[in-house]
Amino acid sequence: MEPVAKKYSNQSESMELIISILIRYPQINKVNIDPENKELSFTFLVDSKLEKNRIEQFTTKLKKSLELFNRLAKIEPSHLKVDFDDYEVLTKVKVITSLLSLTKDKLSFFIQFFQSEFSNDLLVESIEPLPEDALTEQEETINSLLIKLDHKRMQQSLTGFRDGDKVLVFDKAIKSVS
Secondary structure (H helix, E strand, C coil), X not given: CHHHHHHHHHHHHHHHHHHHHHHHCCCCCEEEEECCCCEEEEXXXXXXXXXXXXXXXXHHHHHHHHHHHHHHHCCCCXXXXXXXXXXXXXXXXXXXXXXXXXXXXXXXXXXXXXXXXHXXXXXXXXXXXXXXXXXXXXXXXXXXHHHXXXXXXXXXXXXXXXXXCEEEEEECCCCCCC
């Protein structure tokens, strides 16, 4: 019985992490956990088409800024991948980073970076603002879960996103029946 309980506990904590990130940061549109590669990706939506030179400038600046952040925070550098998908008047920006090196401060860094780079073009889910103590609680939950997941073996590939005022989380390994 214990292996099933451990599997559920890991999945539950991964789900809770995704939910907490999406609740705390309305700037993030989607979160994925890839246990095989020990990666977490989060997606932002930008309400404009980004030209190739803007994408290159953004990616270079993000990588240099993250390198500086890691040095100042005395965090081991981790890989970072940035993907862009153009949808005519909308650009999806997906940031992929090591789950094991992610901290609440690094997550906040990404949010602040995106806000400063895209300001009014960054699409932010219009949800009812959380009180300051609830924001702090979400940050503490995120930090606690990141620490726990750092020491556990994750098995579920999960994705979460917003649908109106709800956060939905799915196990990507489950195949639909046609």
